[in-house]
Structure formats: structure tokens, C-alpha cells
Amino acid sequence: MTIDLSEIKDKTNLRGISFESIHLDLEIVDKNLSVELPKICGPLAEIISFIMSASGKRIRPALALLVGYLTSLDSESLKSTNSGKASLKPQHFILAELTELIHTASLVHDDLLDQSIQRRGQETIHLKWGTKVAVITGDFLFAQASVKLGEINNTEIVSIYAQVLAELCIGEINQAQSRFDLSKIDLNNYITKSTNKTASLFSAATKSAALLNQLPNHQVEQMFSYGQNLGIAFQIIDDLIDFTSESKELGKPAMGDLMQGIFTAPVIYALQDETVNLQLKELIKTRFADPGSLNEAKALISSSGGFDKTLQLAESYVTKALTELESFPNSAYKENLQQIAQFVLKRHS
Amino acid sequence: MTIDLSEIKDKTNLRGISFESIHLDLEIVDKNLSVELPKICGPLAEIISFIMSASGKRIRPALALLVGYLTSLDSESLKSTNSGKASLKPQHFILAELTELIHTASLVHDDLLDQSIQRRGQETIHLKWGTKVAVITGDFLFAQASVKLGEINNTEIVSIYAQVLAELCIGEINQAQSRFDLSKIDLNNYITKSTNKTASLFSAATKSAALLNQLPNHQVEQMFSYGQNLGIAFQIIDDLIDFTSESKELGKPAMGDLMQGIFTAPVIYALQDETVNLQLKELIKTRFADPGSLNEAKALISSSGGFDKTLQLAESYVTKALTELESFPNSAYKENLQQIAQFVLKRHS
Numbered sequence: 001m002t003i004d005l006s007e008i009k010d011k012t013n014l015r016g017i018s019f020e021s022i023h024l025d026l027e028i029v030d031k032n033l034s035v036e037l038p039k040i041c042g043p044l045a046e047i048i049s050f051i052m053s054a055s056g057k058r059i060r061p062a063l064a065l066l067v068g069y070l071t072s073l074d075s076e077s078l079k080s081t082n083s084g085k086a087s088l089k090p091q092h093f094i095l096a097e098l099t100e101l102i103h104t105a106s107l108v109h110d111d112l113l114d115q116s117i118q119r120r121g122q123e124t125i126h127l128k129w130g131t132k133v134a135v136i137t138g139d140f141l142f143a144q145a146s147v148k149l150g151e152i153n154n155t156e157i158v159s160i161y162a163q164v165l166a167e168l169c170i171g172e173i174n175q176a177q178s179r180f181d182l183s184k185i186d187l188n189n190y191i192t193k194s195t196n197k198t199a200s201l202f203s204a205a206t207k208s209a210a211l212l213n214q215l216p217n218h219q220v221e222q223m224f225s226y227g228q229n230l231g232i233a234f235q236i237i238d239d240l241i242d243f244t245s246e247s248k249e250l251g252k253p254a255m256g257d258l259m260q261g262i263f264t265a266p267v268i269y270a271l272q273d274e275t276v277n278l279q280l281k282e283l284i285k286t287r288f289a290d291p292g293s294l295n296e297a298k299a300l301i302s303s304s305g306g307f308d309k310t311l312q313l314a315e316s317y318v319t320k321a322l323t324e325l326e327s328f329p330n331s332a333y334k335e336n337l338q339q340i341a342q343f344v345l346k347r348h349s
Numbered sequence: 350m351t352i353d354l355s356e357i358k359d360k361t362n363l364r365g366i367s368f369e370s371i372h373l374d375l376e377i378v379d380k381n382l383s384v385e386l387p388k389i390c391g392p393l394a395e396i397i398s399f400i401m402s403a404s405g406k407r408i409r410p411a412l413a414l415l416v417g418y419l420t421s422l423d424s425e426s427l428k429s430t431n432s433g434k435a436s437l438k439p440q441h442f443i444l445a446e447l448t449e450l451i452h453t454a455s456l457v458h459d460d461l462l463d464q465s466i467q468r469r470g471q472e473t474i475h476l477k478w479g480t481k482v483a484v485i486t487g488d489f490l491f492a493q494a495s496v497k498l499g500e501i502n503n504t505e506i507v508s509i510y511a512q513v514l515a516e517l518c519i520g521e522i523n524q525a526q527s528r529f530d531l532s533k534i535d536l537n538n539y540i541t542k543s544t545n546k547t548a549s550l551f552s553a554a555t556k557s558a559a560l561l562n563q564l565p566n567h568q569v570e571q572m573f574s575y576g577q578n579l580g581i582a583f584q585i586i587d588d589l590i591d592f593t594s595e596s597k598e599l600g601k602p603a604m605g606d607l608m609q610g611i612f613t614a615p616v617i618y619a620l621q622d623e624t625v626n627l628q629l630k631e632l633i634k635t636r637f638a639d640p641g642s643l644n645e646a647k648a649l650i651s652s653s654g655g656f657d658k659t660l661q662l663a664e665s666y667v668t669k670a671l672t673e674l675e676s677f678p679n680s681a682y683k684e685n686l687q688q689i690a691q692f693v694l695k696r697h698s
Contacts, residue, residue, distance in 0.1 A: 042519065043526045109488060113481050132462050135484055136522060139458060142491065143514035150508030158507050159499030165492035170391065173485060177392045 021332040022065045025088065029061045029096045037144065047129060047137055051104055054120045059234075059340065060103055060205050061096035066340075067209035067223055068092035070333040086333060091152045091212050098148035099205045102161070105141035106168050108134055113172060114260065121251035157208045164204045171196030180261030182281060187268055191232060198238075199231025206230075219328075226324040226337070233317035234344050239264035240310045241348055243298055255294045261287065265313055266306040267297075273304035311348060318345055370681040371414045374437065378410045378445045386493065396478060396486055400453055403469045408583075408689065409452055409554050410445035415689075416558035416572050417441035419682040435682060440501045440561050447497035448554045451510070454490035455517050457483055462521060463609065470600035506557045513553045520545030529610030531630060536617055540581060547587075548580025555579075568677075575673040575686070582666035583693050588613035589659045590697055592647055604643045610636065614662055616646075619655035660697060667694055 019026065038049040065088065073086040110116075111124040112134040118124060126134035142165070149161055171193050178184040206227030210220045239257060243266055247254045257264055261284075263271075271277050283297045301307060318341045328334055368375065387398040414437065422435040459465075460473040461483040467473060475483035491514070498510055520542050527533040555576030559569045588606060592615055596603045606613055610633075612620075620626050632646045650656060670690045677683055 043522050109484055113484060131480060132525070135458055135462060135487075136518060136525075138484075138488075139491075140515070140518040140522075142488075143511065143518050146495065146511035146514050147508075148511075150504065150511040153504045155499065155502045155504055155507070158504070159496075162492065162495035162497075162499040165495050166489070169485060169489040169492050173392050173489070176481070176485075 019062060019066075019336050021336055022062065022069065025065050025093070025096075026058060026062060029065070029093060029100070030058065032093070032097055033100060041140065044137060044140055047125065047133060048141070050122075051108065051125065051137070051141075054122055056100070056104070056120065058100065060099040060201060062340065063202060063227060063230075063337075064096040064099055064205040064209045065092060066333045066337050067206045067226075068095070068212065070328055070331060070337065071210045071213040071215050071219070071223065073329050073331055073333070086331065089212055091154070092209055094148045094152050095157070095205065095208055095212065098145040098152075098161070099201060101141050101145035101148065102164065102168075103201060105138045105145065106172075108141065109138040110172060112138075113176065116252060116256070118252040152208075152212075154208075154211065156211060160204045160208055164200045167196040167200045171198075175262055178263075180284065180287060182263075182271075182284065185263050185268055185271060187265070190263075190265060190268055194232050194235035194239075195228065198235040199228045202231030202234065203227035222324040222327070226321045229317045229321035229324070230341055230344065233314045233321065233341070236265055236310060236314040236317065237344055237347050240266060240307060240314070243301065244307060244348065255298065258294060258297060259288055265310040266301045268306075269309040270301040270304040270306035273306070276300040276304045311345070314345060314348075318342070368411060368415075368685050370685055371411060371418065374414050374442070374445075375407060375411060378414070378442060378449070379407065381442070381446055382449060390489065393486060393489055396474065396482060397489070399471075400457065400474065400486070400490075403471055405449070405453070405469065407449065409448040409550060411689065412551060412576060412579075412686075413445040413448055413554040413558045414441060415682045415686050416555045416575075417444070417561065419677055419680060419686065420559045420562040420564050420568070420572065422678050422680055422682070435680065438561055440503070441558055443497045443501050444506070444554065444557055444561065447494040447501075447510070448550060450490050450494035450497065451513065451517075452550060454487045454494065455521075457490065458487040459521060461487075462525065465601060465605070467601040501557075501561075503557075503560065505560060509553045509557055513549045516545040516549045520547075524611060527612075529633065529636060531612075531620075531633065534612050534617055534620060536614070539612075539614060539617055543581050543584035543588075544577065547584040548577045551580030551583065552576035571673040571676070575670050578666045578670035578673070579690055579693065582663045582670065582690070585614055585659060585663040585666065586693055586696050589615060589656060589663070592650065593656065593697065604647065607643060607646060608637055614659040615650045615655040617655075618658040619650040619653040622653035622655070625649040625653045660694070663694060663697075667691070 034049065034052045037052060038045040041048045068088045069086040072088065107119060108125050111119055112126040112131060115126075116124050117127055122128075124134075125137055129137075145161075149158055152158075174189075174193055175197070178189075203224045204227070207220055207224035210223035215223070241250065242257050242264070243255055245254060253259070258267065263284075267280070270280055280297060280300050283293050283300070286293055288294050288297070321341045322338060325334055325337055383398065383401045386401060387394040390397045417437045418435040421437065456468060457474050460468055461475040461480060464475075465473050466476055471477075473483075474486055478486075494510075498507055501507075523538075523542055524546070527538075552573045553576070556569055556573035559572035564572070590599065591606050591613070592604055594603060602608070607616065612633075616629070619629055629646060629649050632642050632649070635642055637643050637646070667690045671687060674683055674686055
């Protein structure tokens with residue numbers, strides 16, 4: 001139940017959180033994804049095994065399982081006297097796995113679209129195996145997620161995840177469309193994009209896990225809101241550490257977003273500050289042809305308080321996420337869900 | 350109800366079939382795909398509109414609608430005396446649309462994977478707009494298909510289509526893996542690949558349309574079998590006309606499969622003939638570096654009877670498809686389904 005800091009080798013790696021409460025369950029999910037899945041992938045086995053064994057954070061599966069336990073406790077305590085027994089349904093495991101599959105599939109295609117060269121400290125799929133393999137591998141992972149979605153046998157969950165797939169595309173398209181476009185810089189747009197790109201999959205996992213336990217609507221919505229706010233905070237911190245961490249820690253080149261003209265919260269806040277606005281805009285217009293200009297931009301953002309404000313923004317979403325948990329019964333699962341929210345912020349420090 | 354040959358400008362274009370029985374319904378499907386869909390595609394509107402307005406055959410939507418009508422007639426005649434009234438459920442339209450969406454999405458990604466330069470007489474998406482646009486457009490179309498799949502609200506149909514997505518990938522991977530590989534030439538492998546690549550989507554449409562009308566299992570399976578056998582015949586004829594038609598008629602370079610080392614029924618049959626086996630193998634080993642060698646190969650296949658045998662193979666699948674229709678009530682819908690099966694063969698002549 002505690003965050004085992006000794007295991008945290010990389011600030012960006014949430015595997016370091018030791019979830020005693022779902023440790024064995026996560027191992028099952030991990031085995032299904034890294035060992036069982038490649039067995040049915042034919043010629044893609046090696047590639048799928050490489051991807052699924054890479055040091056992913058598995059935060060999305062953990063959320064599905066933890067909310068599954070937490071809300072089983074709740075619904076059972078409402079229905080019977082057996083209030084202390086939390087349990088998962090087989091569908092919660094499928095949910096955990098398909099959520100990770102969608103996440104991974106979107107990473108493979110996004111890395112191709114963004115021409116990223118590194119992911120989790122490894123070469124990206126399109127660099128290692130080529131464009132064709134990246135396209136078909138992403139498609140295959142999306143297809144396997146759909147197969148698992150069918151196995152859950154719940155039409156509401158199908159609709160939720162279908163919407164997620166659409167939003168992932170919309171988020172990616174909007175990001176590609178607005179590169180280096182200073183006219184589209186706006187905090188609301190940024191939050192919408194972060195919701196589409198990241199939070200919608202988080203909230204799909206938490207909402208669906210609650211739905212599987214037939215919770216009343218308002219509690220399902222609380223779990224949705226927990227996932228959504230957590231997801232937005234997660235993306236904000238991701239964007240922050242893209243500036244503040246070193247490439248080695250990130251497992252990919254630092255300040256990659258800025259270099260590619262993707263303007264995240266720190267830049268948006270800095271541009272709101274009149275003392276640095278003009279200088280920063282001038283740097284952006286050079287498209288960072290001079291490598292030193294990235295660090296100049298970073299210094300401007302820092303002096304304008306852009307990083308602090310970004311952290312505060314993430315904190316506000318974490319607070320909202322934590323509030324949604326309050327009315328649920330105290331348990332190891334609730335504690336873990338609180339820890340995940342707090343850990344999202346700690347990734348920065 | 351008649352095949353209006355005057356409208357057939359292109360042998361590969363099934364739009365020429367005039368389906369009076371579902372004419373207006375197909376127009377609704379067409380409008381939803383070509384006009385309504387682009388409206389929600391944001392920056393992709395122009396591209397989606399271009400793709401969905403291209404002269405697709407719409408054979409898959411037609412199958413969903415015709416089977417929908419035919420099986421409504423049947424189930425109603427079992428339940429009541431009102432046996433003459435055929436009708437569609439709103440879900441049949443969604444089914445028709447999502448089937449075409451999956452087909453179109455897979456074409457966009459397949460053209461990218463195969464580096465095809467033309468489709469339906471137009472430049473392919475990846476050539477016209479680039480790799481990134483082709484990846485995201487395919488993903489977006491798959492996602493929209495998923496959204497519609499959710500709207501159908503039937504978990505069995507979700508599972509059927511999820512399986513189709515997986516099989517499309519497997520078909521594409523196996524094809525890529527076995528290029529120019531003479532050791533993998535086998536008629537059973539070829540039929541399996543054709544089932545994965547083409548027939549599984551046909552049978553998903555026909556089976557699901559029957560399922561929506563709550564038909565008894567054995568009739569659902571008959572509709573599945575109709576779609577599957579028709580789909581296999583369709584793919585066989587597609588592979589045949591890749592040899593026998595001109596590039597202009599095909600809307601893409603002729604003998605593209607052979608050029609890329611994809612060995613279809615005509616080649617498989619020719620290689621079974623000892624009189625041409627060695628010569629054909631020698632040509633294949635040159636990978637058709639000399640442009641004239643493609644026509645040499647075509648002559649060898651023709652002299653071995655490879656084209657005739659391929660046509661006979663397709664005919665045998667069409668016969669199986671037609672048999673599955675026999676026990677269903679006579680109607681315009683049944684006639685149209687028979688005509689589609691016969692038209693699949695006529696595309697060759």
C-alpha cells in the first residue's frame with residue numbers, strides 16, 4: 001500500500017509504486033499482455049512482445065482494477081452485510097488489458113505521426129522496424145482491444161471506448177493542425193486537447209470499472225470525474241517534465257514538444273506574461289533552428305513563473321480527483337487511488 | 350431489380366447494379382457517409398469527403414440492407430400473418446454504414462502498406478496527402494466505425510466485427526510476409542487469406558443483418574455462409590481481373606499483385622501445371638525486373654488454364670452462396686442477393 005521509493009529508478013516510471021492490494025492482479029494483466037498476447041500475434045509476436053514488455057507505467061490497468069475493487073466493496077455493502085469483501089469480476093481484467101492495449105496502440109501510431117525517435121528509452125517502432133510495421137502493429141493492437149471489448153459483453157462500455165478512439169484521433173489531429181500556430185494558443189483548447197489525448201482513456205477505465213459493478217449513476221459519474229481529472233493532471237505534468245527533466249530521465253529528447261511547435265501549459269502561461277511575451281514569440285518564430293534557443297525559451301518560461309503555474313494547474317485537477325473519492329468506503333484501494341493522484345504530482349519533483 | 354448494364358461504365362464498378370428495392374435506402378447510407386460524416390471530421394473533412402465520395406461499389410452496405418429486408422420478411426412471416434411486409438430496423442442502416450467505414454479504413458491503410466499509387470482511378474491518400482494523413486485518416490474511420498458499432502447496441506455484433514478487424518490485420522500481415530515466397534504457395538492458404546482479407550467483412554454484414562431480426566441460429570448461419578462464400582468469390586474474381594483487365598478499367602496498375610509477389614489463384618493453378626511450372630518460377634525469381642516478363646507470365650498462366658480454373662473456383666463459391674438463399678422467401682430482396690452473386694462472376698467477362 002506504500003509508495004516504495006527505492007524501486008523508483010526513473011521519475012517517469014510509475015511501476016515504482018508498489019500496490020500490494022492489486023499486486024497479483026497486475027501481474028496477471030502483465031502476463032496476459034507481455035506473454036499470452038504475443039502468442040497469438042503470428043509474425044508480429046516479436047514486435048508485440050517488445051512493445052508490451054517495455055517499461056510501461058501500467059497506470060491505466062491499475063486504475064481499472066483499483067476502481068473495480070473499490071466499487072465492488074461499495075455496491076456489496078449496499079446490497080448485503082458482507083461489506084468487507086472486495087472482489088473483481090473477470091471483466092475487470094479484460095477492461096484493464098484493453099485499456100492498456102488502446103494506450104499502447106495509440107503510442108505506436110502517435111510516434112509515427114510525430115516522427116518520435118525514442119519512447120521509454122528505446123527506439124520507436126517505426127524507426128526500429130519501419131513505417132509499415134508501425135501502421136499494422138497499431139492496427140493489430142487496436143483490433144485486439146476491440147476483441148476484448150466484445151468479450152466484456154456490455155454495450156455501454158463499447159460506446160464509451162468507441163468515443164475514446166474517436167477522441168484520441170481528434171486530439172492528435174488538432175495537435176498536428178495547430179503546430180507553431182500562435183493564434184490557437186489558449187488554455188481551454190489545451191485542456192480539451194489533454195482530455196481527448198489522455199484523460200478520456202483514464203475516465204473510460206474508471207467509469208467502466210464502476211459500471212461493471214452496477215453502481216448508481218451518481219457514483220459512476222464520480223468515478224468518471226476522478227479518472228478525467230486525474231488524466232488531465234497526468235497530461236499537464238507530462239508536459240511540464242518535458243521541460244524540466246533531462247532526456248535520459250524522460251526516455252526521449254527533452255523539450256520535444258516545444259521543438260515541434262506543440263505549445264503546452266508552461267508556454268501558454270509564459271505568453272500571458274507581458275514581460276516575456278515578445279521575446280518568447282520571437283524565439284518560437286525561429287522554430288528553434290539554433291539549438292541554444294530552446295534553453296533560452298526555457299529560461300523565459302521559468303522567469304515568468306510558467307512552470308509554477310503549470311504545477312498549480314495540475315494540483316487543482318488532482319484536488320478535484322481526490323474530492324470524488326471522498327464518499328467511497330475507506331480501504332486499501334481508496335488509499336492507492338489517492339496515492340496515484342498524489343504520485344502524478346510527485347513525478348515533477 | 351434489373352442489372353442496368355448501360356450504367357456500368359467500369360467492369361469493376363458494382364454501382365451499375367440498379368437495386369430498385371433498396372435504392373432509397375442506399376441513398377440514405379450514401380448521404381450519411383459522403384455528406385453527414387465529413388461534417389464531424391474537423392480538419393479531416395475534405396479528405397473524408399474525397400474518400401467517401403469516390404466511386405466505391407457500396408456492395409457491403411447493399412448486402413446488409415438486402416439481408417435486413419429479406420430476413421425481416423422471414424421472421425415476420427413466422428410470427429404473424431403479415432408476411433408480405435419487409436422492413437429495416439434503424440440498426441440495419443448503422444450496420445451498412447459501419448461496414449463501409451471499416452472497408453474504407455482498411456483500404457486507406459492497405460494502400461499505404463502496399464505503397465499503391467492508385468485506387469478507384471484516383472491517387473491514393475498517402476500519395477496525395479502523405480503518410481501521416483493516411484495513418485490518422487484510417488484510424489479516424491476505424492474509430493467512427495466503432496462509434497457506430499456502439500450505437501447498434503448488440504454485444505454479439507460487436508464481437509463479430511472485432512474479429513473482422515483482427516482478421517483484416519492477420520490477412521494483411523500474412524500477405525506481406527509471404528511475398529515472393531514460393532514455398533508458401535497453397536490453395537488453402539490462399540482461401541484463408543481471402544477469407545481474412547475480404548470475406549470476413551462480407552459475412553459479418555450478412556450475419557449481423559440477420560441477427561438484428563432475431564432469426565433462428567441455422568438461418569443466421571445460412572446468411573453468414575452466403576456472405577462468406579460470396580466474399581471469397583468476390584476476392585477470387587478481384588484477383589483474376591487484376592490479370593485480365595487493363596489498368597484503366599481497374600483504376601490501378603494491372604498485374605499489381607504479381608509484380609509485388611502476391612501469388613493469387615491464377616498463379617497457384619499455373620504452378621500446379623508441370624508444363625509451365627519451371628518457366629513461371631524462373632520469371633518470378635527475376636521479380637519482374639524486365640517489364641515484358643509480366644506479360645510472359647500472363648501468357649504462361651493462360652496456356653496452363655490458370656485463368657479458367659480460377660473462374661471455376663469462383664463459380665463454385667458463388668454456387669455455395671446461392672444455395673444458402675434457397676430456403677428464404679422469394680422476394681425482390683432475394684432476387685437482388687442472387688444478382689449480386691451472379692454479378693460477382695460477370696465482373697470477369
